[in-house]
Structures are given as C-alpha cells and as structure tokens.
Amino acid sequence: MLTLKKIEIDTYRDNVAFLARNCDLYRPEEYQAFKKVEVLNNGCNCLQAKLLIVDDPAIVGPNELGLSEQAFHRLGLAAGASVSIRPAVPPQSLDHVRSKIHGHTLDPGQIEQVISDIAAFRYSEMEIAAFLVSCAGFMTTDEMLSLTQAMAKVGNRLSWKAPIVVDKHCIGGIPGNRTSMIVVPIVAAHGLTIPKTSSRAITSPAGTADTMEVLAKVDLSTRQMQKVVEDCNGCIVWGGHVNLSPADDILISVERPLMIDTREQMVASIMSKKAAAGSTHLLIDIPIGSSAKIRTPTDAMRLRKLFEYVGGKIGLDVSVTVTDGTQPIGNGIGPVLEALDVMAVLEGASGAPADLREKSLRMAGTILENDPALHGGTGYARARHLLDSGAALETMNKIIDAQGRNTSQQELGPLTSEITAPANGVISAIDCFRLARIARYAGAPMDTGAGIRLFKKVGDTVRKGDPLYRIHACFQSDHHFAADFATEASGYTIGGHP
Known part of the structure; x- marks a missing residue:
C-alpha cells in the first residue's frame, strides 16, 4: 500500500x-x-x-x-x-458521446449517465469538449430538457417552506449589470422569498458573487444559506459553494475557452441551477445589443420560447424580459466599482447611476407581481416605495450582516489611466465586450479594486480630450496591458450628430 x-x-x-x-x-x-x-x-x-x-x-x-x-x-x-x-476504466457513458458525435439523438437515461460521470470527474477535458461540440452541432428540445433535468439531479437540491420562491437571472454579457444586488433586498423587504445563488466571473470582470463579496461573505454552506433566508427572506451567495448543478460548472469551464454558447446549452445551464435552488417563479433578463450575447429581437424571441418550454416541463413559472444591452449598466466595471454603484442606488445617493436604478426597479416590480396579495399592476410602484423609503437598504444591511459583513478596506486600484475622446462628437456606440476585456486585463475580478470607471454613455456629447473612462489597476504590468489595449481601441464610437 x-x-x-x-x-x-x-x-x-x-x-x-x-x-x-x-x-x-x-x-x-x-x-x-x-x-x-x-x-x-x-x-x-x-x-x-x-x-x-x-x-x-x-x-x-x-x-x-x-x-x-x-x-x-x-x-x-x-x-x-x-x-x-x-x-482507470473508461466510463461506459463515453459510448453515448460517440453516438452523439455520429449524429444520433440521446435518450434521457443516456444523457443522465453522461452528466453523472462528468460530475464525478471521470471525463477528461478533451472528452467533455467532444460532448459539448457534438451537442452544439445538433440538439433537440427533448435532449435540452433531459440535459436540464440531469444536471439539476446531480448535486444538492434546496427546498423552502414558502409557497412562492422567486428568482431572477440575466444571461450575461453586459458589464456592470448588478441588478440582482438591488432586486434581492427590494423583494425580500416586501416579504417574498428570494434565495439568490450567483456565479463568480470566469471570463468577465465580475460576477454577482465577486461584487457581493466586497460587502459580505458569499461562500456559505447550505445550512448557513437557509438560516440567512429564514431571517432575511433573501440572500446573495456563491452558488458553487452550495453545490447546485455541479456538472454545469464543469461544462462551463470547458465551454468558455472554446467559445461554445448555444441557446440550448445556455437554457439547460440556467434552468438546471434554478430548479436545484428550489425556485417556483423565475424572471429571465435577455439584453439585446450589437456586442451582447443576443443581438436581434428574433434571436431573443427564440431564446424566450426555449426558456418557457423547459420551465413548463419542470414546473417552473418563467417570465422573460428583453432589455437594452447596447452599453454597460451603471458607472463602474469591476467588483469594488460595481459595489459602490449598488450601494449608491440603495442609499439614494445623488450620483447613483440612474440606468442601474431604473432597470432594477422594473425587474423588482415584475417579480413582485407574483405576490397574490399585491394588486395587479402595482409592482413597480411598490418596488420604488421600498427603495425610496430605505426599506431595501435596511434589508440589504441585514443580509450583509447575516452572511458576514466584510470589514476589510476595499480600495480602488491606485494605478490609473484616463482614456479620452479622440474628436468632438456624440457617443453613438459602446462595445461591451471590449470594455469587459479591458477591465479584465486591468486585473478584475482577481484584484477587486481593478476595473473601469465610466464617465460617458451613449448619447453624451464630448469634445476632443474629454475623458471617456478611467482604468484602475493594482499592478504595474496589468496597468500597462489594459492601458495599451484601450489605447489601441477604446470601445467607444463617436459620431458627428446627437
């Protein structure tokens, strides 16, 4: 031995x-x-x-x-x-992957065997990639449903005493879109149960869990999470630590480098986590924009129908909202900058980003409409009252303390560069993908104080030399890398007329 x-x-x-x-x-x-x-x-x-x-x-x-x-x-x-x-003996489910590669449709049992072996770390990255690529080439709606159910089955499944358990999810791709951290305290202050499990960034400058971690502990156990929800009606925790749909996290780690992001796999990924989290009502945010994941209304409609189909089959009430994905939301990109935006909105600060506030209110209002005791059509007004009265801020502080307040000093990266307008004109477009890469090169989310502070949005008039945004970094190498990349192409398009 x-x-x-x-x-x-x-x-x-x-x-x-x-x-x-x-x-x-x-x-x-x-x-x-x-x-x-x-x-x-x-x-x-x-x-x-x-x-x-x-x-x-x-x-x-x-x-x-x-x-x-x-x-x-x-x-x-x-x-x-x-x-x-x-x-090691190769898993028998690899035969199903080979069958899929050859164009055959897999039944629910075969897909469940594949997912179980992936979750048990019996597949190499090459074998996972083979499965993902074969599914990206062709996947039926029945296979998508089976994939969702198989991923939800592996790992923990949460259950709650409340008859209505609400949740929201954005398909991603829009920097600074931290609406969850405002929606959760609004909805929880109203009295609905909203146990929000969020992801960490993989290729983006910050995930909701990364930003929330600036304020509070997010790696809670299942029991700790349940206690926070029992006391506060809601939480914002890292989903990876409570082991919801663990096979999905493994699949994502291979999908991202290969840039595989089909509609079917996206739906299975999101819906499996929400089913495992014990949600009964789910709001999906689909941003549309030229640099977003979804770029046309037609694509958004097709994606909406897939979410609704799976929701109907697994007993999850799904609502879909299509939102503006043409530019970043809020004033900051990166964990500390985004946390500052969130708290500014909750505190009603004069400089709080209006776009983040308004989008959060609309999403919270839609979720509140699920409360049978609330008069129809009054969800938005109720959400605004909870925010303006300070009730949402009070609930957010209660959630932060229950999860474990982060008392360490969270400072912005001291190394800065300002990217300026090359000419007079009006901001006509902002490339979300490029700004996210610049913030990532600056060190976000690993360095929580790294990222981008935005000064201009689409429609703003600028003069040559006006600052468009400021890059924050913590290390000299990251600072140079991000600044050089931004100088090469800022991500802003400037037109001649308003």
Whole structure:
C-alpha cells in the first residue's frame, strides 16, 4: 500500500495524482499509457485522477502517492492513509458521446449517465469538449430538457417552506449589470422569498458573487444559506459553494475557452441551477445589443420560447424580459466599482447611476407581481416605495450582516489611466465586450479594486480630450496591458450628430 500525501498544488477542477518514478510498489511507466488511475482505499474505488510521474523526492517518496489539493479534498481521507492504485476504466457513458458525435439523438437515461460521470470527474477535458461540440452541432428540445433535468439531479437540491420562491437571472454579457444586488433586498423587504445563488466571473470582470463579496461573505454552506433566508427572506451567495448543478460548472469551464454558447446549452445551464435552488417563479433578463450575447429581437424571441418550454416541463413559472444591452449598466466595471454603484442606488445617493436604478426597479416590480396579495399592476410602484423609503437598504444591511459583513478596506486600484475622446462628437456606440476585456486585463475580478470607471454613455456629447473612462489597476504590468489595449481601441464610437 502507498501512503497518501497532500501536494499543495492548485490544479483547478482536475484530479491529479503524483507517483515517484522509483516507486517501490508500482512501475509508473506502465501506468502512463492509461493516463488515469483509480485511487482505492480498502479496495473501494474512491477517485479517478490524471497520473503524473515525479523525479523530485521532495514532492513524493517511493512509497507515497501524492494528490493535488482538489483531489485530496474530494477523496476525503486523511494524510497518511493507506491507498492503492489501478488503471482507470473508461466510463461506459463515453459510448453515448460517440453516438452523439455520429449524429444520433440521446435518450434521457443516456444523457443522465453522461452528466453523472462528468460530475464525478471521470471525463477528461478533451472528452467533455467532444460532448459539448457534438451537442452544439445538433440538439433537440427533448435532449435540452433531459440535459436540464440531469444536471439539476446531480448535486444538492434546496427546498423552502414558502409557497412562492422567486428568482431572477440575466444571461450575461453586459458589464456592470448588478441588478440582482438591488432586486434581492427590494423583494425580500416586501416579504417574498428570494434565495439568490450567483456565479463568480470566469471570463468577465465580475460576477454577482465577486461584487457581493466586497460587502459580505458569499461562500456559505447550505445550512448557513437557509438560516440567512429564514431571517432575511433573501440572500446573495456563491452558488458553487452550495453545490447546485455541479456538472454545469464543469461544462462551463470547458465551454468558455472554446467559445461554445448555444441557446440550448445556455437554457439547460440556467434552468438546471434554478430548479436545484428550489425556485417556483423565475424572471429571465435577455439584453439585446450589437456586442451582447443576443443581438436581434428574433434571436431573443427564440431564446424566450426555449426558456418557457423547459420551465413548463419542470414546473417552473418563467417570465422573460428583453432589455437594452447596447452599453454597460451603471458607472463602474469591476467588483469594488460595481459595489459602490449598488450601494449608491440603495442609499439614494445623488450620483447613483440612474440606468442601474431604473432597470432594477422594473425587474423588482415584475417579480413582485407574483405576490397574490399585491394588486395587479402595482409592482413597480411598490418596488420604488421600498427603495425610496430605505426599506431595501435596511434589508440589504441585514443580509450583509447575516452572511458576514466584510470589514476589510476595499480600495480602488491606485494605478490609473484616463482614456479620452479622440474628436468632438456624440457617443453613438459602446462595445461591451471590449470594455469587459479591458477591465479584465486591468486585473478584475482577481484584484477587486481593478476595473473601469465610466464617465460617458451613449448619447453624451464630448469634445476632443474629454475623458471617456478611467482604468484602475493594482499592478504595474496589468496597468500597462489594459492601458495599451484601450489605447489601441477604446470601445467607444463617436459620431458627428446627437
């Protein structure tokens, strides 16, 4: 038997095992051809991991098996435990992936087997990519429904005592669109239950969880989350920590580098998480714009019908709103800047971004219409009253304290550059995708104070030399990279007439 050792190496989502080349019990060269091994404890198959051969005795000795941080955590054994290895057997569900590659339609059982194996980390990234690409080429609505149900089935499923559990979700792509952090306290202040599980950024400058973390702890356990909702009617937490639809997070980590984002996979991803979260009523925000994910009303209509179809099949009441996605929302892009915008709106500050306030009110009003006790058509007025009266701010502070207020100083990146207008004119367009990349290059969301402070929006008149936005960064290399990228193309289009 080998002695288990934790290797302090972050391998992201991959399980990685380390075996010494001069191992006393196994000949590592024989295992390299299998690429993966099964790690066993007392004869039980516990974990599959990619095998790496090590020549440095300081990492693993001849009688040790090392596991990366992620693999060690998933195995759940203590350091020093006795383990053995054997060649990993490829999952049988790979036969279904090959069938899909050849153009066949998969039944619900086959899709469930694939998703279960992906969630158990039995697939390599290459095998996951093969499944995603084959589905992107052709997927029926029945397969989309089966994918949604299979992903919701794997992992935790939350349940709530309230008869109505509301939620909202934006399909993304619009920087600064932090409406959830305003909608949740408004709806919770009214009395509806709104347990918001949000994502962290993968390729964007900030996810809702990243921005909320500026204010409060977001990596709550399921029990902690339920206690916050019980006390406050709502929460804003990181969904990854409560293990909702974990297969979806794995799929997304492969989809993003390949830039795979089909309508069917998007719907399955969102709806599986909302079903697992125990929602009964869901509002979907679909922004339309030339640099948004959805660019035409026709595409928005097709996506809306897919959301409604799946919602009807899984018992989730879905409403869809189509919104303006032609430019960023709010005045800031990046965790600290977006948190400042959110709190400015909740506090009723004079400089609060009007577009973020108005969009949040409209979405909160739509959600409040789900309350049978509220007179029809009064949702928006009720939302505005809760915001203007300070009730939403009070509830937000209550949620922040319940989740665990972040008392550390959150400052903007001290390294700055201002990008200016190259000519006189009127802002006619803003490229959301490019601004998001600039903010990302500046260090967001890893550096919470990095990002972009916007000074001009579409329709504003500018003179040559007027600042369009300011880049904030924390490290010199990030600052230069973002500033050079913005100088090459600012993301702003300036026309000649209002």
